[in-house]
Amino acid sequence: MGARAASRQWSNALFVAPYLIAYLCLLIFPLVSGMGLSLFKADLFGGREFVGLENFARLFKDTVFLQSVANTFYFVLLTVPPLTVIPLFLALLLNRSDRTAAIFRGVFFSSSVLSVTIVTLIWRMILMTEGGLAANIRHAMGFDAIPFLSDPNLVMISMAIITVWWCLGLPMMLYLSALQQVPQDIYEAAELDNSGWFRTLWSITLPALSRTVILVAIFQCVLQFQLFGQPQLITQGGPNGASRPIVLFIFEVGFRRWDIGYAAAASQILFGIILLATLIQYFVTSRKQVSS
Amino acid sequence: MSHASHKSLRNTLVLVTLIVLGFIMLIPLIWTVLLSLKANGELMRSTANAFHGPYTLENYIDILNNSSVFRWLMNSVIVSGLTTLGVLVLSSLAGYGFARLDFPGRDKLFLFVLFGLAIPEQAVIITRHQLFTALHLHNSYPGLILPGLAAPFGVFLMTQYFRAIPKELDEAALLDNASRFQVFWKVLLPLTLPAQATLGIFTFLASWNEYWWPLISATRSEMFTLTVGLAASQINFAQTSGLGYLMTQAVFAATPILVVYIIFQKYIVKAVSGAAAR
Missing domain, CATH: 1.20.5 (Single alpha-helices involved in coiled-coils or other helix-helix interfaces)
Structure with missing residues:
Protein backbone atom coordinates (compact mmCIF):
# COMPACT_ATOMS: atom_id res chain seq x y z
CA MET A 1 0.00 0.00 0.00
CA GLY A 2 3.05 2.24 -0.05
CA ALA A 3 2.01 3.45 -3.48
CA ARG A 4 -1.01 5.11 -1.92
CA ALA A 5 1.07 7.63 0.00
CA ALA A 6 3.02 8.68 -3.04
CA SER A 7 0.19 8.70 -5.52
CA ARG A 8 -0.70 11.89 -7.28
CA GLN A 9 -4.41 12.23 -6.97
CA TRP A 10 -6.84 15.04 -7.52
CA SER A 11 -8.76 13.91 -4.45
CA ASN A 12 -5.78 14.84 -2.30
CA ALA A 13 -6.45 18.46 -3.18
CA LEU A 14 -9.65 18.26 -1.13
CA PHE A 15 -7.59 19.05 1.98
CA VAL A 16 -6.42 22.37 0.61
CA ALA A 17 -9.68 23.20 -1.18
CA PRO A 18 -11.56 24.86 1.73
CA TYR A 19 -8.74 27.29 2.37
CA LEU A 20 -8.13 27.93 -1.31
CA ILE A 21 -11.77 28.85 -1.83
CA ALA A 22 -11.57 31.39 1.00
CA TYR A 23 -8.24 32.67 -0.34
CA LEU A 24 -9.51 33.09 -3.89
CA CYS A 25 -12.84 34.68 -2.98
CA LEU A 26 -11.73 36.96 -0.16
CA LEU A 27 -8.17 37.93 -1.07
CA ILE A 28 -7.26 37.23 -4.70
CA PHE A 29 -10.57 38.18 -6.28
CA PRO A 30 -10.76 41.53 -4.40
CA LEU A 31 -7.10 42.20 -5.24
CA VAL A 32 -7.53 41.60 -8.96
CA SER A 33 -10.85 43.40 -9.20
CA GLY A 34 -9.32 46.27 -7.23
CA MET A 35 -6.59 46.53 -9.84
CA GLY A 36 -9.26 46.57 -12.52
CA LEU A 37 -11.31 49.11 -10.60
CA SER A 38 -8.35 51.49 -10.45
CA LEU A 39 -8.72 51.94 -14.23
CA PHE A 40 -12.31 53.12 -13.95
CA LYS A 41 -14.08 56.19 -12.79
CA ALA A 42 -16.57 54.51 -10.52
CA ASP A 43 -19.04 55.47 -7.86
CA LEU A 44 -21.19 53.63 -5.37
CA PHE A 45 -24.27 53.58 -7.57
CA GLY A 46 -22.73 51.41 -10.25
CA GLY A 47 -21.71 54.22 -12.60
CA ARG A 48 -18.59 53.01 -14.36
CA GLU A 49 -16.48 54.57 -17.05
CA PHE A 50 -13.13 53.25 -18.31
CA VAL A 51 -10.49 55.95 -17.91
CA GLY A 52 -7.24 53.99 -18.28
CA LEU A 53 -4.46 55.38 -16.14
CA GLU A 54 -6.18 58.69 -15.56
CA ASN A 55 -6.78 57.99 -11.86
CA PHE A 56 -3.03 57.56 -11.39
CA ALA A 57 -2.28 60.75 -13.34
CA ARG A 58 -4.82 62.53 -11.13
CA LEU A 59 -3.15 61.15 -7.98
CA PHE A 60 0.23 62.54 -8.92
CA LYS A 61 -1.30 66.00 -9.30
CA ASP A 62 -3.46 65.76 -6.18
CA THR A 63 -1.76 67.81 -3.47
CA VAL A 64 -3.83 66.10 -0.76
CA PHE A 65 -2.56 62.69 -1.89
CA LEU A 66 1.03 63.88 -2.27
CA GLN A 67 0.89 65.38 1.21
CA SER A 68 -0.39 62.04 2.58
CA VAL A 69 2.51 60.22 0.90
CA ALA A 70 5.00 62.67 2.41
CA ASN A 71 3.29 62.33 5.82
CA THR A 72 3.50 58.54 5.65
CA PHE A 73 7.21 58.53 4.81
CA TYR A 74 7.84 61.08 7.56
CA PHE A 75 5.93 58.89 10.04
CA VAL A 76 7.89 55.77 9.01
CA LEU A 77 11.10 57.73 9.48
CA LEU A 78 9.97 58.88 12.93
CA THR A 79 8.87 55.46 14.19
CA VAL A 80 11.07 52.78 12.63
CA PRO A 81 14.43 53.83 14.21
CA PRO A 82 13.04 54.02 17.79
CA LEU A 83 11.03 50.81 17.22
CA THR A 84 14.22 49.09 16.13
CA VAL A 85 16.54 50.44 18.84
CA ILE A 86 14.43 50.81 22.02
CA PRO A 87 13.16 47.19 21.98
CA LEU A 88 16.74 46.02 21.40
CA PHE A 89 17.85 47.98 24.46
CA LEU A 90 14.97 46.52 26.52
CA ALA A 91 15.73 43.00 25.34
CA LEU A 92 19.36 43.34 26.38
CA LEU A 93 18.25 44.45 29.86
CA LEU A 94 15.65 41.68 30.13
CA ASN A 95 17.59 38.73 28.76
CA ARG A 96 17.51 36.82 32.04
CA SER A 97 15.27 34.06 33.31
CA ASP A 98 14.38 35.44 36.75
CA ARG A 99 10.99 36.61 37.93
CA THR A 100 11.82 40.33 37.78
CA ALA A 101 12.65 40.05 34.08
CA ALA A 102 9.42 38.14 33.44
CA ILE A 103 7.35 40.86 35.14
CA PHE A 104 9.04 43.66 33.16
CA ARG A 105 8.64 41.73 29.92
CA GLY A 106 4.94 41.63 30.74
CA VAL A 107 4.89 45.38 31.43
CA PHE A 108 6.55 46.31 28.13
CA PHE A 109 4.43 43.92 26.09
CA SER A 110 1.10 44.83 27.75
CA SER A 111 0.37 47.81 25.47
CA SER A 112 0.70 45.60 22.39
CA VAL A 113 -2.43 43.61 23.16
CA LEU A 114 -4.63 46.73 23.27
CA SER A 115 -6.73 47.76 20.29
CA VAL A 116 -6.08 51.01 18.47
CA THR A 117 -9.30 52.51 19.82
CA ILE A 118 -8.20 51.97 23.43
CA VAL A 119 -4.73 53.31 22.69
CA THR A 120 -6.05 56.50 21.11
CA LEU A 121 -8.53 57.07 23.91
CA ILE A 122 -5.78 56.74 26.51
CA TRP A 123 -3.34 58.99 24.67
CA ARG A 124 -5.88 61.67 23.93
CA MET A 125 -6.32 62.01 27.69
CA ILE A 126 -2.58 62.58 27.95
CA LEU A 127 -1.90 64.89 25.02
CA MET A 128 -4.98 67.11 24.81
CA THR A 129 -4.41 70.70 25.90
CA GLU A 130 -7.61 70.92 27.98
CA GLY A 131 -7.08 68.64 30.97
CA GLY A 132 -4.57 66.23 29.44
CA LEU A 133 -1.96 64.75 31.75
CA ALA A 134 0.92 66.46 29.91
CA ALA A 135 -0.89 69.80 30.11
CA ASN A 136 -1.54 69.32 33.84
CA ILE A 137 2.14 68.67 34.44
CA ARG A 138 3.13 71.73 32.37
CA HIS A 139 0.64 73.91 34.26
CA ALA A 140 1.95 72.64 37.60
CA MET A 141 5.44 73.73 36.52
CA GLY A 142 4.08 77.12 35.45
CA PHE A 143 4.21 76.64 31.67
CA ASP A 144 1.58 76.69 28.96
CA ALA A 145 0.34 73.41 27.55
CA ILE A 146 2.11 72.10 24.43
CA PRO A 147 -0.36 71.84 21.51
CA PHE A 148 0.61 68.24 20.69
CA LEU A 149 -2.43 67.57 18.53
CA SER A 150 -3.21 70.96 17.01
CA ASP A 151 0.24 72.14 15.90
CA PRO A 152 0.92 70.87 12.34
CA ASN A 153 4.63 70.54 13.18
CA LEU A 154 3.99 68.47 16.28
CA VAL A 155 1.05 66.28 15.35
CA MET A 156 3.02 63.58 13.47
CA ILE A 157 5.59 63.47 16.28
CA SER A 158 2.72 62.88 18.72
CA MET A 159 1.40 60.06 16.51
CA ALA A 160 4.92 58.60 16.50
CA ILE A 161 5.19 58.71 20.32
CA ILE A 162 1.82 56.97 20.65
CA THR A 163 2.81 54.34 18.09
CA VAL A 164 6.20 53.60 19.65
CA TRP A 165 4.50 53.13 23.05
CA TRP A 166 1.94 50.83 21.45
CA CYS A 167 4.21 48.72 19.21
CA LEU A 168 7.49 48.17 21.05
CA GLY A 169 6.45 44.87 22.68
CA LEU A 170 6.61 42.61 19.64
CA PRO A 171 10.10 43.59 18.44
CA MET A 172 11.31 43.25 22.04
CA MET A 173 10.03 39.67 22.07
CA LEU A 174 11.67 38.98 18.70
CA TYR A 175 15.02 40.24 20.03
CA LEU A 176 14.64 38.19 23.21
CA SER A 177 14.03 35.02 21.23
CA ALA A 178 17.04 35.80 19.02
CA LEU A 179 19.17 36.34 22.13
CA GLN A 180 18.15 32.91 23.40
CA GLN A 181 19.65 31.40 20.27
CA VAL A 182 23.12 32.88 20.73
CA PRO A 183 25.27 29.92 21.85
CA GLN A 184 26.07 30.27 25.56
CA ASP A 185 29.61 28.87 25.26
CA ILE A 186 30.72 32.01 23.38
CA TYR A 187 29.77 34.04 26.45
CA GLU A 188 31.57 31.62 28.75
CA ALA A 189 34.70 31.97 26.62
CA ALA A 190 34.40 35.76 26.78
CA GLU A 191 34.01 35.57 30.56
CA LEU A 192 37.22 33.53 30.80
CA ASP A 193 38.96 36.07 28.60
CA ASN A 194 37.84 38.69 31.11
CA SER A 195 36.48 40.86 28.31
CA GLY A 196 34.28 43.63 29.68
CA TRP A 197 30.50 43.85 29.47
CA PHE A 198 30.54 46.45 26.69
CA ARG A 199 33.13 44.57 24.65
CA THR A 200 31.10 41.38 24.89
CA LEU A 201 28.01 43.30 23.79
CA TRP A 202 29.78 44.97 20.88
CA SER A 203 31.75 42.06 19.50
CA ILE A 204 29.51 39.07 20.30
CA THR A 205 25.89 39.96 21.07
CA LEU A 206 25.21 42.69 18.49
CA PRO A 207 26.78 40.84 15.52
CA ALA A 208 24.72 37.78 16.45
CA LEU A 209 21.58 39.94 16.35
CA SER A 210 22.29 41.79 13.11
CA ARG A 211 19.85 39.75 11.03
CA THR A 212 17.08 40.22 13.58
CA VAL A 213 17.74 43.98 13.63
CA ILE A 214 17.27 44.14 9.85
CA LEU A 215 14.14 41.98 9.97
CA VAL A 216 12.61 44.11 12.73
CA ALA A 217 13.36 47.30 10.79
CA ILE A 218 11.76 46.01 7.57
CA PHE A 219 8.80 44.47 9.40
CA GLN A 220 8.18 47.78 11.18
CA CYS A 221 8.45 49.67 7.87
CA VAL A 222 5.71 47.49 6.38
CA LEU A 223 3.58 47.87 9.51
CA GLN A 224 3.99 51.62 9.97
CA PHE A 225 3.32 52.34 6.29
CA GLN A 226 -0.20 51.19 7.09
CA LEU A 227 -0.78 53.88 9.75
CA PHE A 228 -4.50 54.52 9.96
CA GLY A 229 -6.39 54.29 13.25
CA GLN A 230 -4.30 56.68 15.35
CA PRO A 231 -4.83 59.81 13.19
CA GLN A 232 -8.28 58.70 12.02
CA LEU A 233 -9.49 58.55 15.61
CA ILE A 234 -7.58 61.42 17.22
CA THR A 235 -7.18 64.16 14.62
CA GLN A 236 -9.14 62.97 11.56
CA GLY A 237 -5.97 63.78 9.63
CA GLY A 238 -5.77 67.41 10.77
CA PRO A 239 -4.70 70.10 11.33
CA ASN A 240 -4.66 70.96 7.62
CA GLY A 241 -3.95 67.39 6.61
CA ALA A 242 -0.68 67.34 8.59
CA SER A 243 -1.49 63.93 10.06
CA ARG A 244 -3.26 62.32 7.10
CA PRO A 245 -1.40 59.16 5.97
CA ILE A 246 -2.01 57.28 2.69
CA VAL A 247 -4.39 54.78 4.24
CA LEU A 248 -6.56 57.53 5.72
CA PHE A 249 -6.61 59.15 2.25
CA ILE A 250 -7.85 55.84 0.78
CA PHE A 251 -10.45 55.54 3.54
CA GLU A 252 -11.79 59.06 3.03
CA VAL A 253 -11.89 58.86 -0.76
CA GLY A 254 -13.29 55.32 -0.81
CA PHE A 255 -15.71 55.28 2.10
CA ARG A 256 -16.61 58.93 2.71
CA ARG A 257 -16.60 60.36 -0.82
CA TRP A 258 -17.32 56.96 -2.47
CA ASP A 259 -14.97 57.77 -5.35
CA ILE A 260 -13.97 54.11 -5.34
CA GLY A 261 -12.02 53.94 -8.62
CA TYR A 262 -9.77 56.73 -7.41
CA ALA A 263 -9.39 55.13 -3.96
CA ALA A 264 -8.52 51.80 -5.62
CA ALA A 265 -5.77 53.53 -7.62
CA ALA A 266 -4.29 55.01 -4.43
CA SER A 267 -4.38 51.59 -2.76
CA GLN A 268 -2.43 50.09 -5.70
CA ILE A 269 0.38 52.55 -5.02
CA LEU A 270 0.42 51.58 -1.34
CA PHE A 271 0.40 47.89 -2.36
CA GLY A 272 3.40 48.55 -4.62
CA ILE A 273 5.38 50.13 -1.78
CA ILE A 274 4.56 47.31 0.64
CA LEU A 275 5.28 44.60 -1.94
CA LEU A 276 8.71 46.14 -2.49
CA ALA A 277 9.47 46.10 1.25
CA THR A 278 8.26 42.49 1.50
CA LEU A 279 10.51 41.44 -1.39
CA ILE A 280 13.49 43.05 0.33
CA GLN A 281 12.57 41.19 3.51
CA TYR A 282 12.32 37.94 1.54
CA PHE A 283 15.78 38.39 0.04
CA VAL A 284 17.32 39.28 3.39
CA THR A 285 15.84 36.13 4.93
CA SER A 286 16.73 33.75 2.10
CA ARG A 287 20.29 35.06 1.81
CA LYS A 288 20.86 34.11 5.43
CA GLN A 289 19.44 30.62 4.85
CA VAL A 290 21.86 30.04 1.98
CA SER A 291 24.88 31.21 3.94
CA SER A 292 24.16 29.18 7.08
CA MET B 1 36.73 47.12 42.74
CA ASN B 59 -18.80 54.98 36.20
CA TYR B 60 -18.36 51.25 36.60
CA ILE B 61 -21.93 50.90 37.88
CA ASP B 62 -23.12 52.94 34.90
CA ILE B 63 -21.28 50.63 32.52
CA LEU B 64 -22.77 47.52 34.07
CA ASN B 65 -26.19 49.04 33.33
CA ASN B 66 -25.24 49.83 29.74
CA SER B 67 -26.48 46.94 27.65
CA SER B 68 -24.86 48.05 24.39
CA VAL B 69 -21.34 47.70 25.79
CA PHE B 70 -22.10 44.11 26.78
CA ARG B 71 -23.55 43.46 23.37
CA TRP B 72 -20.26 44.70 21.82
CA LEU B 73 -18.27 42.50 24.18
CA MET B 74 -20.35 39.49 23.16
CA ASN B 75 -19.90 40.33 19.47
CA SER B 76 -16.13 40.53 19.95
CA VAL B 77 -16.07 37.15 21.69
CA ILE B 78 -18.20 35.52 18.97
CA VAL B 79 -16.28 37.05 16.06
CA SER B 80 -12.79 36.45 17.46
CA GLY B 81 -13.64 32.96 18.71
CA LEU B 82 -15.16 31.75 15.44
CA THR B 83 -12.43 33.41 13.35
CA THR B 84 -9.80 31.60 15.41
CA LEU B 85 -11.61 28.28 15.11
CA GLY B 86 -12.07 28.73 11.37
CA VAL B 87 -8.44 29.67 10.77
CA LEU B 88 -7.23 26.67 12.79
CA VAL B 89 -9.42 24.24 10.84
CA LEU B 90 -8.65 25.63 7.38
CA SER B 91 -4.92 26.07 8.04
CA SER B 92 -4.50 22.58 9.53
CA LEU B 93 -6.27 20.90 6.62
CA ALA B 94 -4.35 22.92 4.05
CA GLY B 95 -1.05 22.56 5.91
CA TYR B 96 -1.46 18.77 5.93
CA GLY B 97 -2.41 18.79 2.26
CA PHE B 98 0.56 20.90 1.19
CA ALA B 99 3.07 19.09 3.40
CA ARG B 100 2.02 15.49 2.97
CA LEU B 101 -0.17 14.85 -0.05
CA ASP B 102 0.59 14.98 -3.72
CA PHE B 103 -1.76 16.44 -6.29
CA PRO B 104 -1.24 18.15 -9.63
CA GLY B 105 0.10 21.71 -9.28
CA ARG B 106 0.70 21.44 -5.55
CA ASP B 107 3.98 23.34 -5.32
CA LYS B 108 2.81 26.11 -7.60
CA LEU B 109 -0.35 26.47 -5.54
CA PHE B 110 1.70 26.73 -2.35
CA LEU B 111 3.81 29.53 -3.83
CA PHE B 112 0.61 31.22 -4.93
CA VAL B 113 -0.63 31.12 -1.31
CA LEU B 114 2.70 32.48 -0.04
CA PHE B 115 2.25 35.46 -2.36
CA GLY B 116 -0.78 36.35 -0.25
CA LEU B 117 1.51 37.23 2.66
CA ALA B 118 2.50 40.37 0.75
CA ILE B 119 -1.07 41.59 0.16
CA PRO B 120 -1.99 44.36 2.59
CA GLU B 121 -5.60 44.73 3.65
CA GLN B 122 -5.83 48.18 2.05
CA ALA B 123 -5.30 46.68 -1.41
CA VAL B 124 -8.44 44.54 -1.14
CA ILE B 125 -10.74 46.33 1.27
CA ILE B 126 -12.64 48.48 -1.24
CA THR B 127 -13.61 45.66 -3.58
CA ARG B 128 -14.23 43.25 -0.71
CA HIS B 129 -16.61 45.81 0.75
CA GLN B 130 -18.46 45.92 -2.60
CA LEU B 131 -18.54 42.13 -2.77
CA PHE B 132 -20.04 41.90 0.72
CA THR B 133 -22.56 44.60 -0.17
CA ALA B 134 -23.64 42.55 -3.18
CA LEU B 135 -23.97 39.43 -1.01
CA HIS B 136 -25.82 41.32 1.78
CA LEU B 137 -23.21 40.25 4.33
CA HIS B 138 -22.65 43.57 6.07
CA ASN B 139 -23.89 43.88 9.65
CA SER B 140 -23.77 40.12 10.12
CA TYR B 141 -21.46 37.68 11.91
CA PRO B 142 -20.37 35.94 8.67
CA GLY B 143 -19.55 39.39 7.30
CA LEU B 144 -17.22 40.04 10.23
CA ILE B 145 -15.71 36.54 10.36
CA LEU B 146 -15.14 35.53 6.72
CA PRO B 147 -12.37 38.03 5.79
CA GLY B 148 -10.15 36.74 8.61
CA LEU B 149 -10.28 33.19 7.21
CA ALA B 150 -8.35 34.13 4.06
CA ALA B 151 -5.11 35.11 5.85
CA PRO B 152 -2.28 32.92 4.47
CA PHE B 153 -0.02 33.09 7.54
CA GLY B 154 -1.70 30.07 9.20
CA VAL B 155 -1.33 27.88 6.11
CA PHE B 156 2.33 28.82 5.89
CA LEU B 157 2.91 28.06 9.61
CA MET B 158 1.03 24.74 9.59
CA THR B 159 2.67 23.52 6.38
CA GLN B 160 6.10 24.16 7.88
CA TYR B 161 5.03 22.37 11.04
CA PHE B 162 3.65 19.29 9.29
CA ARG B 163 6.80 19.06 7.18
CA ALA B 164 8.89 18.85 10.35
CA ILE B 165 7.02 15.74 11.58
CA PRO B 166 8.78 12.47 10.54
CA LYS B 167 7.03 10.81 7.58
CA GLU B 168 7.41 7.32 9.08
CA LEU B 169 4.56 8.12 11.49
CA ASP B 170 1.86 8.46 8.86
CA GLU B 171 3.29 5.75 6.62
CA ALA B 172 3.00 3.26 9.46
CA ALA B 173 -0.59 4.29 10.04
CA LEU B 174 -1.41 4.06 6.34
CA LEU B 175 -0.06 0.50 6.28
CA ASP B 176 -2.53 -0.25 9.08
CA ASN B 177 -5.19 0.69 6.55
CA ALA B 178 -6.16 3.95 8.17
CA SER B 179 -7.75 6.46 5.82
CA ARG B 180 -6.03 9.73 4.91
CA PHE B 181 -8.37 11.68 7.11
CA GLN B 182 -7.86 9.29 10.04
CA VAL B 183 -4.11 9.72 9.76
CA PHE B 184 -4.51 13.46 9.75
CA TRP B 185 -7.02 13.52 12.59
CA LYS B 186 -5.71 10.84 14.95
CA VAL B 187 -1.98 10.66 14.30
CA LEU B 188 -0.69 14.01 13.12
CA LEU B 189 -3.08 16.65 14.46
CA PRO B 190 -2.32 15.93 18.15
CA LEU B 191 1.36 16.47 17.37
CA THR B 192 0.69 19.96 16.05
CA LEU B 193 -0.85 21.33 19.26
CA PRO B 194 2.04 23.77 19.96
CA ALA B 195 1.62 25.27 16.48
CA GLN B 196 -2.16 25.39 16.98
CA ALA B 197 -1.59 27.36 20.20
CA THR B 198 0.74 29.84 18.45
CA LEU B 199 -1.62 30.36 15.56
CA GLY B 200 -4.67 30.48 17.79
CA ILE B 201 -3.26 33.19 20.07
CA PHE B 202 -2.09 35.37 17.18
CA THR B 203 -5.35 35.00 15.32
CA PHE B 204 -7.47 35.73 18.38
CA LEU B 205 -5.49 38.88 19.28
CA ALA B 206 -5.48 40.16 15.71
CA SER B 207 -9.18 39.51 15.29
CA TRP B 208 -10.10 41.07 18.65
CA ASN B 209 -8.20 44.25 17.75
CA GLU B 210 -9.27 44.38 14.08
CA TYR B 211 -10.47 47.90 13.37
CA TRP B 212 -10.86 48.94 9.75
CA TRP B 213 -13.00 46.09 8.41
CA PRO B 214 -15.57 46.02 11.26
CA LEU B 215 -15.65 49.84 11.11
CA ILE B 216 -16.99 49.79 7.53
CA SER B 217 -18.83 46.46 7.64
CA ALA B 218 -20.68 46.75 10.95
CA THR B 219 -22.48 50.07 10.70
CA ARG B 220 -25.35 49.23 13.05
CA SER B 221 -24.63 49.64 16.74
CA GLU B 222 -25.89 46.17 17.67
CA MET B 223 -23.28 44.59 15.37
CA PHE B 224 -20.32 46.67 16.65
CA THR B 225 -17.37 44.84 18.09
CA LEU B 226 -15.84 46.30 21.26
CA THR B 227 -13.09 47.93 19.18
CA VAL B 228 -15.55 49.70 16.88
CA GLY B 229 -17.97 50.55 19.67
CA LEU B 230 -15.20 52.36 21.48
CA ALA B 231 -14.44 54.29 18.28
CA ALA B 232 -18.06 55.38 18.08
CA SER B 233 -17.89 56.57 21.69
CA GLN B 234 -14.88 58.76 21.05
CA ILE B 235 -16.06 60.33 17.79
CA ASN B 236 -18.03 62.89 19.82
CA PHE B 237 -15.14 63.30 22.21
CA ALA B 238 -15.23 67.10 22.32
CA GLN B 239 -18.91 67.16 23.27
CA THR B 240 -18.73 64.41 25.84
CA SER B 241 -19.53 65.39 29.39
CA GLY B 242 -18.39 62.05 30.77
CA LEU B 243 -14.61 61.83 30.54
CA GLY B 244 -14.58 59.45 33.49
CA TYR B 245 -17.23 57.30 31.83
CA LEU B 246 -15.27 57.27 28.56
CA MET B 247 -12.15 56.11 30.42
CA THR B 248 -14.20 53.44 32.17
CA GLN B 249 -15.15 52.14 28.73
CA ALA B 250 -11.46 51.99 27.86
CA VAL B 251 -10.72 50.03 31.05
CA PHE B 252 -13.71 47.78 30.41
CA ALA B 253 -12.55 47.07 26.85
CA ALA B 254 -8.92 46.54 27.85
CA THR B 255 -9.62 44.19 30.76
CA PRO B 256 -10.71 41.02 28.88
CA ILE B 257 -7.76 41.09 26.50
CA LEU B 258 -5.29 41.90 29.29
CA VAL B 259 -6.67 38.96 31.28
CA VAL B 260 -6.30 36.69 28.23
CA TYR B 261 -2.77 38.02 27.85
CA ILE B 262 -1.83 37.38 31.49
CA ILE B 263 -3.27 33.84 31.40
CA PHE B 264 -1.54 32.96 28.13
CA GLN B 265 1.61 35.03 28.71
CA LYS B 266 3.90 32.00 28.69
CA TYR B 267 2.39 30.72 25.45
CA ILE B 268 2.58 34.14 23.82
CA VAL B 269 6.32 34.33 24.51
CA LYS B 270 6.68 30.85 23.01
CA ALA B 271 4.44 31.80 20.12
CA VAL B 272 6.59 34.79 19.22
CA SER B 273 9.81 32.79 19.49
CA GLY B 274 8.24 29.97 17.48
CA ALA B 275 7.11 32.31 14.73
CA ALA B 276 10.47 34.10 14.75
CA ALA B 277 12.41 30.87 14.33
CA ARG B 278 10.67 30.20 11.04
Missing part, protein backbone atom coordinates in the same frame (compact mmCIF):
# COMPACT_ATOMS: atom_id res chain seq x y z
CA SER B 2 36.28 43.37 42.72
CA HIS B 3 34.57 41.52 39.91
CA ALA B 4 31.58 40.57 42.06
CA SER B 5 30.79 44.07 43.32
CA HIS B 6 31.16 45.37 39.79
CA LYS B 7 28.52 42.90 38.75
CA SER B 8 26.10 43.78 41.54
CA LEU B 9 26.48 47.49 40.78
CA ARG B 10 25.59 46.73 37.20
CA ASN B 11 22.56 44.71 38.26
CA THR B 12 21.35 47.61 40.42
CA LEU B 13 21.76 50.02 37.51
CA VAL B 14 19.81 47.68 35.25
CA LEU B 15 17.03 47.37 37.82
CA VAL B 16 16.77 51.15 38.33
CA THR B 17 16.65 51.70 34.56
CA LEU B 18 13.94 49.07 34.22
CA ILE B 19 11.85 50.58 37.01
CA VAL B 20 12.05 54.06 35.47
CA LEU B 21 11.22 52.82 31.95
CA GLY B 22 8.51 50.48 33.24
CA PHE B 23 6.90 53.36 35.13
CA ILE B 24 6.94 55.56 32.01
CA MET B 25 5.37 52.67 30.12
CA LEU B 26 2.59 52.30 32.70
CA ILE B 27 1.81 56.00 33.30
CA PRO B 28 -0.82 56.14 30.52
CA LEU B 29 -2.59 53.09 31.95
CA ILE B 30 -2.46 54.39 35.53
CA TRP B 31 -3.80 57.79 34.42
CA THR B 32 -6.67 56.06 32.60
CA VAL B 33 -7.63 54.01 35.65
CA LEU B 34 -7.46 57.09 37.93
CA LEU B 35 -9.75 59.06 35.60
CA SER B 36 -12.21 56.20 35.41
CA LEU B 37 -12.56 56.31 39.20
CA LYS B 38 -13.57 59.99 39.31
CA ALA B 39 -17.03 61.52 39.14
CA ASN B 40 -17.66 63.10 35.73
CA GLY B 41 -18.72 66.44 37.17
CA GLU B 42 -15.47 66.80 39.06
CA LEU B 43 -13.43 66.05 35.94
CA MET B 44 -15.33 68.79 34.09
CA ARG B 45 -13.77 71.33 36.48
CA SER B 46 -10.26 69.88 36.36
CA THR B 47 -8.73 66.54 35.49
CA ALA B 48 -5.89 67.31 37.92
CA ASN B 49 -8.38 66.18 40.61
CA ALA B 50 -7.70 62.63 39.49
CA PHE B 51 -4.49 62.54 41.53
CA HIS B 52 -6.41 62.56 44.80
CA GLY B 53 -9.71 61.36 46.16
CA PRO B 54 -12.59 61.13 46.51
CA TYR B 55 -12.81 58.19 44.14
CA THR B 56 -16.04 56.54 43.11
CA LEU B 57 -17.24 53.42 41.30
CA GLU B 58 -20.13 55.38 39.78
